[in-house]
Amino acid sequence: MYFRGKALFWLPLCLLIVLFGCESNHPDSAPAGVARGEYDRDEGSPDSSDESIAPQRPIVLGFSQLGTESDWRNANSLSVKEAAKEAGIELLFENAEQSQEKQFEAIRGFIDKKVDLIAVAPVVQSGWDDILKEAQLAGIPVIIVDRAVDILDASQYVTLIGSDFYEEGRKAGKYLLDKMANSPGPVGIVELKGTAGSTPSIDRGRGFHDTIGEQSKFRVLKSEYVDFTHERGREVMRSLLQELGEEIQVLYSHNDDMALGAIEAIEEYGLRPGKDMIIISVDGTRKALEKMVQGKINCVVECNPLLGPNLMQAVNELMEGRTLPKRIVTPETVFTEVTAEREVHNRKY
Ligand code: GYE
Numbered sequence: 001m002y003f004r005g006k007a008l009f010w011l012p013l014c015l016l017i018v019l020f021g022c023e024s025n026h027p028d029s030a031p032a033g034v035a036r037g038e039y040d041r042d043e044g045s046p047d048s049s050d051e052s053i054a055p056q057r058p059i060v061l062g063f064s065q066l067g068t069e070s071d072w073r074n075a076n077s078l079s080v081k082e083a084a085k086e087a088g089i090e091l092l093f094e095n096a097e098q099s100q101e102k103q104f105e106a107i108r109g110f111i112d113k114k115v116d117l118i119a120v121a122p123v124v125q126s127g128w129d130d131i132l133k134e135a136q137l138a139g140i141p142v143i144i145v146d147r148a149v150d151i152l153d154a155s156q157y158v159t160l161i162g163s164d165f166y167e168e169g170r171k172a173g174k175y176l177l178d179k180m181a182n183s184p185g186p187v188g189i190v191e192l193k194g195t196a197g198s199t200p201s202i203d204r205g206r207g208f209h210d211t212i213g214e215q216s217k218f219r220v221l222k223s224e225y226v227d228f229t230h231e232r233g234r235e236v237m238r239s240l241l242q243e244l245g246e247e248i249q250v251l252y253s254h255n256d257d258m259a260l261g262a263i264e265a266i267e268e269y270g271l272r273p274g275k276d277m278i279i280i281s282v283d284g285t286r287k288a289l290e291k292m293v294q295g296k297i298n299c300v301v302e303c304n305p306l307l308g309p310n311l312m313q314a315v316n317e318l319m320e321g322r323t324l325p326k327r328i329v330t331p332e333t334v335f336t337e338v339t340a341e342r343e344v345h346n347r348k349y
Contacts, residue, residue, distance in 0.1 A: 058090040059117070059319055062110030066123040066147075067098040069228045070257040071285045075349030076121070076146060076305035083308030089315060098123055098195070098227070104131045111138045117315055119143045124197035125150040132156035143314055145307055147199040154326070158318060161310050161328040165200045168301045169207020171334050172252060172280050175299040176212055179278060180250075185217025188247045190240050192233055192262060194254040196225040200303070204254045204282060221247060226258050233258030237265035246271070250278045256288035256300065263296055274298055284335055286347035292340035300340075302332040305349060 061084065065077050077093070084091035092115060094106035100123050110118050111134060118140055122128060128149040135142050136156050144160040151157075180187055191208070194201035205223070212218040221244055226232045233253065240248065251266075251273075253259035259281035266273045273279050274296040281288055284302035291297045307330065314324055335343055 058088055059315060060090040060092065060113075060115045061117050061119060061315055062092045062106070062113070062115040063094070063119045063145075064103045064106040064110075064121065065093065065095050066103065066121045067096060069098060070230075070255055070283070071287065071349060072255060072257075072283045072303065072305045073228075075285075076307060078349075079306040079308030080119075080145075080311060081308070083312045086309075087312040087316065089312055096123065100124060100127060107131050107135060111135060111140060114138075115140060117141050117143065117318060119145050119311055119315075120149075121146040122149050122199075123147075123195065125199055125202070126197060129153070129156070141318055143311065143318075145311055146305075159314060159324045159326055159328055161307055161314060161330070163200075163303050163330050163332060165203035165303075166207040168200075168282050168303055168332070169204040169209075170211045171207075171301045172204070172282065172299065173208045173211025175280060175301075175334065175336070176218070176250060176252075176278070177215065179298065180217075183217070185215075185219075187218050187249050188221045188244070189218060189250040189252060190221055190237075190244065190248050191223040192226045192236060192251065192253040192258045193223060194226065194228045194258075200282075201225070201254055208252055226254075228255045228257055230257040230261040233261030234265045235261075237262035238268070241265060241269045241271075245269075246276075248277060250280065253279070253281045255303075256281050256283040256285045259297065260287060260291065263291060272296075284332075284347065285349055286344060289335060289340050289344040289347055292335065292337060293344055295337070298337060300335040302335060304330040304332050 063080055067073060081091060081093065092110060096102035096106060103120065103123065107118060107120065118135055120142060122144065125148055129151045132142055132151060133156060142157045144157050146162045148160055149157065193205055222240055224236050226236050251262055253262060259279060263273045263279065266277060271277055279297045280299045281297055282301045282303050284300050288297055288300050292300060310328060310330065314328065317324060
């Protein structure tokens with residue numbers, strides 16, 4: 001009787017221990033807590049359909065940013081950081097200071113840490129096949145941000161979030177066609193291009209040249225690769241003025257920082273930017289619009305750096321198993337002398 005009575009007491013207890021003991025070793029059980037740094041995705045997060053398990057750990061996103069060369073870039077970085085914080089996404093942020101090799105190192109570091117996703121703002125288009133293959137083999141999805149990559153296998157990234165730089169170049173060209181509609185020509189143009197091999201430099205150039213090429217009166221006297229920085233914009237414009245002087249009637253700059261540096265060189269030379277020389281730029285920073293209000297820049301084509309919210313939405317949708325379009329284009333406009341006064345106070349960067 002004793003044994004049977006006891007058995008009636010101990011047997012259910014043993015069954016409970018066996019059951020919960022197995023349960024705690026179940027591969028889908030919530031990990032005690034994801035250690036900072038080593039994000040072992042193999043333990044995975046608990047099955048989201050089972051509400052009884054501890055809340056899931058934050059999504060971990062590795063972001064390789066290309067540099068800090070311009071106000072646009074700094075606004076882009078801030079937008080990504082703020083959006084990640086807002087979305088509760090753990091952001092590992094690596095700044096490559098214009099070095100593609102450092103971007104490769106950062107991506108390998110993200111792979112070693114087994115992050116959930118990787119985002120890259122590629123400094124130049126070429127050279128990405130091998131590193132994206134490494135991420136693909138590691139089973140980590142990659143999102144391209146801002147500039148594009150030129151690779152053989154497009155399955156190595158999920159989507160590209162950024163501007164249509166070719167259209168930006170066309171908008172700059174169309175402004176000039178309208179501005180010079182009544183000029184018989186010839187119209188001498190100099191072009192300050194961005195980083196050689198980068199998507200904005202390639203496509204803003206193509207869009208502009210395709211548009212003005214329709215009229216023979218436009219002559220591109222010089223087209224120089226610069227690096228999107230204020231300092232180099234000033235230096236290169238100084239040398240162009242020494243070489244060409246007042247033959248230059250138009251400056252087309254691929255970003256505001258180079259245009260602002262060039263304006264300093266133009267004024268040093270004794271000319272009035274925006275009057276003696278038409279100034280066309282791209283980005284739409286507050287500093288550029290302030291110069292436009294002063295009459296020193298005639299046209300700024302907007303390029304939106306605030307890609308953070310778009311990126312975090314894409315990250316969340318991807319983690320929920322949803323499919324994304326291969327291309328997510330940011331809406332943009334054109335600022336002219338007419339709209340500058342109204343817009344300058346709206347600029348967040
Ligand atoms: O125009 C420039 C930045 O990739 C669109 O890079 C971006 C460009 C932007 O340095 O200011």
